[in-house]
Structure formats: structure tokens, C-alpha cells
Amino acid sequence: MSERTIHLDADPRDWRCRKIRIRAYRWYARVELDRDGYVDSVSSRGDTADLPAAYADAVEKVQGAAVDRLWYDGYPGSFTWSNGSRWVTLPVPYTEVEAAVEALRGAELDHDYSGLAALASRLTLPVADWLSPGERELLRGVDFHSTPAVFLRFLRGKARSSGLRLNGRATAGSVWVRPTLPAAEKQLREMFPEQYPGWVDRWSGHADSGETRYRPWVGGRDQNLSQRAAPVQFRVPKLSLDHECRCGFRGQSGDDGRAHADHHATWALGVRVPKNLFWPGDLVVVTTQSPIAWRRLVYKVAGLPQRENHYDFRSWSHLGEPEETEDNVRAYLLKSNGHVVGYLTTHDTDHHRPWDLIDESPLGDADDTLRPRVDLIWVADNYRRQGVGAMLVQALADDFGSPVAEVSWSTPISQSGLQLARRLSPDGIWVS
Numbered sequence: 001m002s003e004r005t006i007h008l009d010a011d012p013r014d015w016r017c018r019k020i021r022i023r024a025y026r027w028y029a030r031v032e033l034d035r036d037g038y039v040d041s042v043s044s045r046g047d048t049a050d051l052p053a054a055y056a057d058a059v060e061k062v063q064g065a066a067v068d069r070l071w072y073d074g075y076p077g078s079f080t081w082s083n084g085s086r087w088v089t090l091p092v093p094y095t096e097v098e099a100a101v102e103a104l105r106g107a108e109l110d111h112d113y114s115g116l117a118a119l120a121s122r123l124t125l126p127v128a129d130w131l132s133p134g135e136r137e138l139l140r141g142v143d144f145h146s147t148p149a150v151f152l153r154f155l156r157g158k159a160r161s162s163g164l165r166l167n168g169r170a171t172a173g174s175v176w177v178r179p180t181l182p183a184a185e186k187q188l189r190e191m192f193p194e195q196y197p198g199w200v201d202r203w204s205g206h207a208d209s210g211e212t213r214y215r216p217w218v219g220g221r222d223q224n225l226s227q228r229a230a231p232v233q234f235r236v237p238k239l240s241l242d243h244e245c246r247c248g249f250r251g252q253s254g255d256d257g258r259a260h261a262d263h264h265a266t267w268a269l270g271v272r273v274p275k276n277l278f279w280p281g282d283l284v285v286v287t288t289q290s291p292i293a294w295r296r297l298v299y300k301v302a303g304l305p306q307r308e309n310h311y312d313f314r315s316w317s318h319l320g321e322p323e324e325t326e327d328n329v330r331a332y333l334l335k336s337n338g339h340v341v342g343y344l345t346t347h348d349t350d351h352h353r354p355w356d357l358i359d360e361s362p363l364g365d366a367d368d369t370l371r372p373r374v375d376l377i378w379v380a381d382n383y384r385r386q387g388v389g390a391m392l393v394q395a396l397a398d399d400f401g402s403p404v405a406e407v408s409w410s411t412p413i414s415q416s417g418l419q420l421a422r423r424l425s426p427d428g429i430w431v432s
């Protein structure tokens, strides 16, 4: 088949001329009626160029049947086309190209939709029969024509979209099927009938007749263990488990909890260190002038306390060109087991006031000595209460060349930060 364009109006050079284009693809041909210029010229006269409802209906039926047919024939991909009145696209098997062209010509020029209807009915597959209840062997060449593996894959897709479990097995020349309706799917359809108009349960009450042939046993551990089993019972619990998790994740994420599970694991075990980072020893100081891979790692870690404590901003934002900061912004990262499990971010400042750590007691007089200020400390959940925070603050003080009591703490201090400060510096701290 050659690709070609067929003009439907008298003057093929006129931009308003409607045309049918045929394009060849590996698995199918695309027959497309181009009404773009025609729609513009009709609507510029104030008339409507919309497809009549019967026309649009007939097109939709062909599209639905054709898509199924091409999947059944083995096409593994998906289809795209634009809806509306400007283009009418039919993906069809090569044997139906001429019929599709004639059907579109008749619909467009004569308002005759019988060609489209005939095309749709030739393409339509007996999916409802294939998915009837009961154990059956569908024979290649009799019940279907594609290869058993392709046919089974197609049927599985159709079953899934109708909420059915297929219980299928392909043999060399046939496919065994036993479509059943899981109790949960039945319940869903009965609870929300408006979402499944016209749905009828053909499966639940089905009993195989005496003549049913059963598929030969080919082994497999599960199969026999569920025969004559009683279904599990579903209940609606009077308990809401929709609370916010300690990691900061709230509610349900609509992906069976996968996003939360990933986040939670990182929160508990730490951020995995990228393989391409050479990191000898376990403690590293990252500055705003460090290589970008290190600064990105700090940024990633900073996302965990942000989520856990609902901060508006991350405590690290230096992701551009390396640049010096006046106040020497830097971050300490502690590694354990290939993960970053401890994080302290800090900068130097000279605005401090002493505090004796007694609740309600006022701050002392301002002091302008340059000191490192702890902006934030975060420890992966599994590593808390093991001295990680104290170690990080001690490392900060050592690097600065001052006793740990000289470190300044940013206010307000969290409850866990206060405990840490009391342990490291029981006689009082600097706050800023």
C-alpha cells in the first residue's frame, strides 16, 4: 500500500479542500480526514462545521473496534489522535484501508454513515463472549486467529478493564480461560452503579455444567490450593488510619502508599550516598563552594527535616555556581552504612545573647563575638538517641577552634535541640 492523499472537493489546490490522507505504519494504516481548512472557511461564514452526532458516534465506534482489533492482532503500542471536528482519524488494519476511505467519503459528502457502521461491525471482536463465565478452551483458528500468547495478553487487558480475573493459560494451539469476578470488584460495582452503567453480574452465580472440560493439570503450586476455598470477607472498619506519619507524610497518596514508603524509608535510614561520590571517612563538610554533587546531596538531605517539621524552606539552597558566602555557610554530613544519617547546617554570626537554659528566664546582654551558629540538626530516625547530634556539634566546635559551649544556637530551639544543648553545655548557651 502506498501513502497517498485523496481530495474530496473540486479544486485540490484550494486550502479549504477536504482531503483524506493515508499513512503507513508497521502494524496498521492511519486513514485521516483533514477538515481543517474546511472548518475555518465554514465557520468564517458563521455556520457550524461540527460533525453531526450520528457521524461522531459512528466514528467513535470504528475507532473503539479498530483499536481492539489492532491490539488483538499483536500491536503492542498505544494510539493518539485529536478529537473534534477538524480531523477524523481511523487507525485500521491494511485490509480495511479502502473501506475506511469510502466510509469517510460517504459520511463526509453524502451524510451516509452506513459505511462506517459496516466497518465497525467487521472490526468488532466477540469480547463479551470470550469473557463469559465458566471454564473454556478457546481454539486458535476457530475462536480466534492471533497467536495464543498475543490473544491471552489481549484478553487479560480486556478482563482487567472490566474488573474480571481471567485465570488464563496459553497452549500451543489454544487458550484456556475461566473469567471470574472478584468479590471486591463486585462490591465496587454495586456500591457505585452510576460509574458502571449497564453493568450486569454474569459471573458470580455461574456453575460449570456437567459437560465442562477442565484444563489439563500442568503443575504449579498455587492452583489446587485455592479450589473450593471460601472467599475472604470484606468489612468497613470504624477506624481512621489517615493520620500524619512521624516522617511528615500526611494522608493517602493515591499510589498504594509507595511514595510514602519510599520517603519513610529515607527518613528512617538516611539518604543513600551516590556511588560516584568518593567519600573516605564518615564525616564531610560541604560548603557553598563545594562540587555540585556534594551540594545536591545536602539539598536532598535538607528535604527530610523540611517535610518532617513542615518548614516552608529547605535549610540548603546553594545549587548554582560555587560561590563564597560572607557568613561561611556550610553543612556537616555524617555517613553510616552508605547513607547520610546525620546533618548539621551552620553559618558564622556575631549577634548572640547568653541564656542560662532555665525556662522563662530572660536572655543576657548582647555579645558580638564571632561564633558558629547551629541552624539545624537532623538525624535519620533509626540513628536518633545515639549521640549523633552531639558528635556533629562537637565537630563544628572543634573545626572552629572553640569549646563546645561557645557554639551558638538559633532560636526558637526545638525540644530535641534543647535537650542536646543541655547535655553539651549544662551551664548555659549562646542563642542567636
Ligand SMILES: [Zn+2]
Residues within 6 Å of the ligand: 245, 246, 247, 248, 249, 260, 263, 264
Ligand atoms: Zn512515614
